[in-house]
Amino acid sequence: MIAFEDALEHVLVACTPLPAERVTLAEALGRVTAAEIRSPVDLPAFDNSAMDGFALCTQGRRIDAGREFDVHGEQAAGDGLQRAAGEGAWSIMTGARLPDGLDAIIPVEQVEVLDRADDGRVTRMRLAAAVEPGQHRRRAGEDVACGALALPAGHWIGANEVMLLAGLGLAQVDVARRPRAALLSTGRELVDDPAVPLQPGQIRNSSSPFLATRIPAAGGEIVLRETVPDEPAQFSAALERAIDAGAELVLSTGAVSMGRFDFIPDVLRERGGEIVFHKVAMRPGKPLLFARLPSGALCFGLPGNPVSTAVGLRLFVEPAMRVMLGLPREQAWRIPLAHDVGKKAGFRLHQKARLKLDARAALSVELLAGQESFRTRPLVESTVWAALPAEVDALRAGDPVDVFPLAHEAGVMLGAQSK
Known part of the structure; x- marks a missing residue:
């Protein structure tokens, strides 16, 4: 097992910024500026x-x-x-x-x-x-003067930025290319089509729709999405299709734990992949795997439980995407706990949580009931992930902990744009 902080560092140093591409303003929402943008005009243009x-x-x-x-x-x-x-x-x-x-x-x-x-x-x-x-x-130029900085490089483009750029008359913007991702779900128990009745032992595939929603919102592009049974040869073939589709990130779910059908590490080695780490001292998501493939693609083997998938995506894949997009490394918010909490030392816990304001407008973070990795309903009530450090076995109300918004781009839009 590797410590969470060491595992994350291994991921970040393996990533490099992607090249720029030019898009229309209509295509710029959710993209990241590849270079600073200076105003070509005064805004307003006249008194x-x-x-x-x-x-x-x-x-x-x-x-x-x-x-x-x-x-x-x-x-x-x-x-x-x-x-x-x-x-x-x-x-x-x-x-x-x-x-x-x-x-x-x-x-x-x-x-x-x-x-x-x-x-x-x-x-x-x-x-x-x-x-x-x-x-x-x-006055002319009172909002933005001609030649003044409108947006810095490495800036997430939201609706407010689109308003500004439209006012400046910019029809095109240079942005970082989106990281290309492939999503490979494993498990003969998974059923993708909601119209198909479940047979005994089968479950709905909830992780794949989650990832398919989050990756584009986080700044990526999905180039392949498949579900394969617990067969190494079929997974290897799907991995080949992912590489052929140009995937720079390969996200698999399931088959990375210690069971007889947890074959992904062996398949990656057989294909010449370098397993950088397998198992992280955290919960949920302990079996998480990170590897580099001969093509240069980065492979994240996410555990099969839905919440473990969500933790792996948020705390490992999204930080990797930030580097590729040219965004600064994310800084956790330090927010006091709303209540006492006990835990087992040796594991960093990532807890479903929500922010609270008391009558004096003091901010705190409340851990929710239902922290098990199969429980998805509490995620609907969550607004943040709270990280409880590995080395402690108890925390008191008022102790500060690391807190992350559920989506990295939410943190960007709330003020962590440029550092």
């Missing part, structure tokens, strides 16, 4: 009004309430360049370009209309409040 109202020229001085002005023009959103003349005002709409010569806006609610034209347009008004120079004026 504009922050609200509906009237634009004035203050000449750098406060205009007191009570002043009256003729309204010489009207500027709506989408209108082009206009030049104001004299000391009058212009009616202006939110987002409309500020006419040259004017520098401040008073909201429509803070004026008294004195006269209107036959078509309803305001022609004269009185200030009901003072106007300060530059008020309610959005």
